[in-house]
Amino acid sequence: MSSVSQPSTPVWKRISQSRAIWPILALVVILIVDGFISPNFYNIRIVEGRLFGNLIDIVYRAVPTALVALGMAIVIGTKGIDLSVGSIIAISGAIIAWRIQAGDNHVVILAYAVIAGGLCGVWNGTLVAFLGIQPIIATLILMVSGRGVGMLINLIYGGTDPSFESAFLQGLSTGSIGYIPTRILLFIAIFIALWLVVRKTALGLFVESVGGNAAASNLAGINARRIIFVSYVICGVMAGWAGMIMTADTHTSDPVSVALYIELDAILAVVIGGGSLMGGRIYLGMTVIGALVIQALTTSILISGLPPEYNLIIKALVVLFVLLLQSDNARKQIVALFRGKHNE
Amino acid sequence: MVAEIDQSACIEMRQISKSFPGVKALDSVDFKLYPGEVHALLGENGAGKSTLIKILTGALERSTGDIWVDHNKCDFRTTGDAQSAGISTVYQEVNLIPAMSVTKNLTLEKISGRFGYVSWRKARTMAREKLKRLNVDIDIEQPVGSYSVAIQQLVAIARALDDDTKVLVLDEPTASLDAQETANLFAIINDLKSKGIAVVFITHFLDQVYAISDRITVLRNGKKVGTDLATNISRKDLIAMMIGRELGDVEAAFSTKGTGATGETVLQANQLGKKRTLDGFDLELKAGEAVGLAGLLGSGRTEMCKLIFGAIKADTGNLVVFGNSTNRTNPRNSLDLGIAFCPEDRKSEGLVGELSIRENIIISMQSKQGWLKPISRKEQERIADEMIASLGIATPDADKPVGQLSGGNQQKVVLARALASSPKILLLDEPTRGIDVGAHAEILTLIRKLCEQGLALLVASSELDEVVASSDRVVVLRDRAKIGELQAGSITRDNIIQMIAGTDNV
Incomplete structure (x- = not known):
């Protein structure tokens, strides 16, 4: 709507008006600041046949959040939200520990984890799409109960010690293929698969259409309920993958505290990536950037030597700043502030 | 230059215009209200009724024009400004809080006493007084949501009325009331009238217009068509004012119709209908013909299109498309069968x-x-x-x-x-609503062209002349039922108006 009339080079204009610029800029700035804090920040070396270094570490640690955020991006695209992702992770972790104790093949167990996530998504999707419960309430139900379900699953086999040993899962956690950590490769594979499903079929367009205007989409022939349902199932499956990696990291199922607040990080990642809670748009790539921004922040605070108590507050401030940059309104006011008040 | 202000009017709005991006919602409209009159404000969707009311009540700011309240020029910036000037509104969707008691709903904005202390005793007295003005006797401690819509409506009116209320705007107050409840409401309106309050009454029920109104103003496409005493306007004239614009140059160009030569039957509805939505109707569409759908606002035009398209599920009758009887239940199936639908409300x-x-x-x-x-x-x-x-x-x-x-x-x-x-059957609901003259003409040309290409069209329109100009056959609706069809030779403004007005002429 706003007609821009300042003379500036078209290239700069196009870049500065692209939504993608701000999160990427934030990420770059954080990484540059890190370079000042810690001179060795950018060093990457090979230890035990695997790449090591802060940059790798950020990507490595961001994987679970990024996986969850990708699913969240699709749900948010339908104008929904999924608060239960942390609980889904707890459930899939409990199922992994249980089936390992039961002696199943470890590759089959992976399938269990993902299917469990999918079933949780079916539950959420049914509540939201077919029973018409508001997303925030519908997913709150599983958010609250899911960790309890995880603990019940732990009880199935006695439950006092849900820890386990698994070379296969260990490989997912700390292993590498070539020099690259396995989980990063796994993430890339999942990302490409998801991108193909969303962008190379009409699913993404349908999700955006339903999120933008469900009534109009229905009249255009889209089964809005089915699309919303599917989006929650996808979100559940993504949380299932994340649960697998997080459980592999800890060698145990800890339904009470695993992935606590991951839903908030995931929502933040989507929003930093340019998604709107009003629905209507999905930005998969930018969501990953959003997850990296959040992880880069956490890592920088750790290496800066600040007490970890500052972590959440600084994170909040940076997130606020990125969101202000994305808001046209706020940006204009900030620019006006710097230019003085001569134009109104 | 400026004409004298009408001394007896309590409200005078002069040359009111309002523009939204891409559309002029009101164009130089004059509107006067006298104390103790019931003034019906009529017009189709998008005619500008609600825009005018919102400007009167301060909910919208006008682009140009002036408002006088009791001969004083006023400039309302908020609804609060208008309320303190004595203008109260009851909107179509009742603005009450269902879970709160009647007392609280009635006194919500007025009860915070000194230091935020609330005297519930005073509040109850105030609520009783307010209800007494309308002779309503109900338990004021019950939540509003526990009462019928009719009672809720009265509570809303009671809330809107103050000692110094001069003007009461009622937006479709009878839409969800039955005959007895409507009669009760009218008794109350008459009572307010006798107290010197001016009532603006918006409705699409013509019977009610004549039952209660002293004067009538009709808007069309943002312009005022006319204002007159209700006794001076016959029902036929009124319908003509609402939907029957004189044929302009634009439409005249399209009155050259196709030959009327039509192909095979592509769609047939047999007693298709839904309770409380549209009575079962029969309809036949042939390839290459444009069937117009005429009727007043609320007569069931949109419902007929949506029933055929499957956007509203029918509970009676069936539909035969290309010779196959179908049990279609949704828009997607309709698309597969070659039916497409353009809804009336672009935005929503x-x-x-x-x-x-x-x-x-x-x-x-x-x-x-x-x-x-x-x-x-x-x-x-x-x-x-x-x-x-x-x-x-x-x-x-x-x-x-x-x-x-x-x-x-x-x-x-x-x-x-x-x-x-790539449809074979195209349902258009108000294809020319709220667009400028040029685009209007283009869309009418297009409809004609599509017909010539062999499409079957059903075009619902509130523009009577558009229906007359572009249809090979006209289906007429009244009060949620199909009341008849006009064939090629007999499609005229007068015939359609006569059918809509029915035999019970006023």
Whole structure:
């Protein structure tokens, strides 16, 4: 709507008006600041046949959040939200520990984890799409109960010690293929698969259409309920993958505290990536950037030597700043502030 | 230069205009209210009734024009300003809080006493007084939601009325009331009238207009058609004022109809209907003909289109499409059968504002193909460019968000979407609503062209002359029922108005 009339080079204009610029800029700035804090920040070396270094570490640690955020991006695209992702992770972790104790093949167990996530998504999707419960309430139900379900699953086999040993899962956690950590490769594979499903079929367009205007989409022939349902199932499956990696990291199922607040990080990642809670748009790539921004922040605070108590507050401030940059309104006011008040 | 202010009027609005991006909602409208009169404000959807009321009540700011309240020039910036000037409104959707008691609803804004201390005793007294004005006797401690809609309506009116209320605006107050409840409401309105309060009454029930109103003002397309005493306007004249604009140059050009030569029957509805929505109706559509759908607001025009399209599920009758009887229940199946629908309300039911023009155009076609067979980007661009060219959509490129287009161009995008799904039967609900004259003409030409290409069209319109000009056959609706059809030779304004007015002429 706003007609821009300042003379500036078209290239700069196009870049500065692209939504993608701000999160990427934030990420770059954080990484540059890190370079000042810690001179060795950018060093990457090979230890035990695997790449090591802060940059790798950020990507490595961001994987679970990024996986969850990708699913969240699709749900948010339908104008929904999924608060239960942390609980889904707890459930899939409990199922992994249980089936390992039961002696199943470890590759089959992976399938269990993902299917469990999918079933949780079916539950959420049914509540939201077919029973018409508001997303925030519908997913709150599983958010609250899911960790309890995880603990019940732990009880199935006695439950006092849900820890386990698994070379296969260990490989997912700390292993590498070539020099690259396995989980990063796994993430890339999942990302490409998801991108193909969303962008190379009409699913993404349908999700955006339903999120933008469900009534109009229905009249255009889209089964809005089915699309919303599917989006929650996808979100559940993504949380299932994340649960697998997080459980592999800890060698145990800890339904009470695993992935606590991951839903908030995931929502933040989507929003930093340019998604709107009003629905209507999905930005998969930018969501990953959003997850990296959040992880880069956490890592920088750790290496800066600040007490970890500052972590959440600084994170909040940076997130606020990125969101202000994305808001046209706020940006204009900030620019006006710097230019003085001569134009109104 | 400025004419004298009418000394006896309590409200005078002069030359009120209001523009929204892409559309002029009100164009130099004059409106006067006298103390103790019931003034009916009539017009179709989009005529400008609610815009005028919102300007009167301070909910919207006018673009130009002046308002006098009791001969004092006023400038309302908020609804509070208007309320303190004695103008109260009861909107169509009752603005009460259902879970709160009647007392609290009635006294909500007024009860905070000194230091925020609330005297519930005083509040109850105040609530009783307010209800007493309307002679309503109910338990004021019960939550509002536990009462019938009719009682809620009265509570809303009681809340709107103050000692110094001069003007009461009632927006469709009878929409969900039965005959007895309506009669009760009218008794109350008459009582208010005798106390010198001016009542603005918005409705689409003509019987009620004549039952209660002293004067009538009719709006059309943002302009005032006329104001007169109710006794001076016959029912036929009134209908003509609401939907029967004189044939302008634009429409005249299209009154050259097709030959009327029509093909085989493509669609047949047998007693298709839904309780409380539209009585069962029979309808036949033939290839290459345009059937007009005429009737007043609320007569069931939109419902007929939606029943055929499956957007409203029918509970009686069936539909035969290309000789096959179907049990279609949803829009997607209709698209598969070759039926496409352009909804009346572009913003809420037509377009996905965030998506681009291209995406909006191909989305029906895509949903027809299913999500697994995506239309390639290249193909999408080809279809979008083709549609933009053939419908003359004014846009620099197809990737602009559709929300940024003007009304007429948005309407063309809705039409383009329907056409892209390659329909055999096209249902158009108000295809020319709220668009400028030029786009209006283009869309009428297009309808004619589509007919010649062998499409069967059903065009619902509140523009009587448009119906007359562009239809091969006209279906007339009244009070949620089909009351008849007019064949090629007998389609005239007068015949349609006569049918809508019925035999019970006033």
